[in-house]
Amino acid sequence: MLIVADDKIPFLKGVLEPYAEVVYLPGASISHQDVKEADALIVRTRTKVNSGLLSGSKVKGVVSATIGTDHMDIPWLEKNNIAWANAPGCNSGSVKQYIASVFATLELSGYSLQGKTLGVVGVGNVGSKVVKVGEAFGMKVLMSDPPRKEREKDFPNTDLNVLLQVSDVVTFHVPLTKDGNYPTFHLLNDTSLLMMKRGCILINSSRGEVVDEQTLLRGLGTGLIDKAILDVWEHEPAILQKLQDELMLGTPHIAGYAVDGKANGTAAAVRFVSNMFQLGLEDWYPNDLPAPENMSLTIRDNDEALNLKLAQAILQTYDVSEDARRLAEHPEKFEDLRGNYPVRRELSCWTVTVPDENQELIKSLQLLGFKIKA
DSSP states (O other), rough: OOEEETTOOOTOOOOTTTSSSEEEGGGOOOOHHHHHOOOOEEETTTTTTHHHHTOOOOOOOEEEEESSOTTTTTTHHTTTTTTEEEEEEHHHHHHHHHHHHHHHHHHHOOOOTTTOOEEEEOOHHHHHHHHHHHHHTEEEEEEEOOHHHOOOOOOBOOOHHHHHHSSSEEEEEOOOOOOSSHHHHTSBOOOHHHSTTTTEEEEOOOOOOGBOOOHHHHHHHTEEEEEEEEEEEETSSSOOOHHHHSSSEEEESSOOSHHHHHHHHHHHHHHHHHHHEEEEOOTTTSSSSSOOOEEEEOOOOOOOOHHHHHHHHHHHHHOOOHHHHHHOOOOHHHHHHHOOOOOOOGGOOEEEOOOTTTTTHHHHHHHHHEEOOO
């Protein structure tokens, strides 16, 4: 059996070799010739899986070790009886930490989130966790997810136009779709921009094409949008330098790059291949994930506001401004910054020691996902 895999998928090397020949290649350059004799393909978002890649090949199954599927031509795969899978929710805890770090950075810059309105657009595996981040910081949270409303009649959906008009902070957590009843391509466009609350903050860590970057530039230039934070870009790995210069934070598509999210994605891929070829690896998960030397924090009972205490705790686990600094210094190294990303562990891996009587602080830390030690 022959398996072709993206060479940047962590923890994978050595797992499938007892059962197959595994060829590791840079994801963006995997070609038709590379996969022609392969039985399975394991990819990330950088590989476009379509008829051009797979037509006439022996590939029986394709799995993406990522949350997204917009790089896969699913109708073509299904029409040609090629099994496919992704890893939904694999990095949701990682993105939660990214958003928490963005909020912490806002707090420490003097922008208080307490009492502000957070608009979460897309409330699936990731968005649901982002809702808890907003609640931890004392925000009023509105949610817009029409497909979920269709599935769950009691889901408290807010019309997107209304959400945009009243939200102080808007954050996108949608898949990229261009068709259907609810397309998300250029969800931020000239029309939706004019509906946004003047002076709002925009965050996009979903897919780059969800935001029309020229529209965002106009929004920042006119003050309709006060601050913007982008982890994803419309034409990545090429980024619009003029836009990057205007951002509060710009990062190289690493919101979901905590070690835990990567491990979850790889485990999902291994299990898919195992099920297809009956390899007996259905329970496989990486052992001994790398971690910082000390994953314990202590919060002192002082006079600082609750949100400032939260911000300081979050930034000890991960400081998003460091990723933004690295990209600002070397925008040409977008892919290198992703491929050689430093170790980061999700909030749920960290234990916080906090005074037992401070129940409000404990509740907020638990919403963020921290483990609590009184």
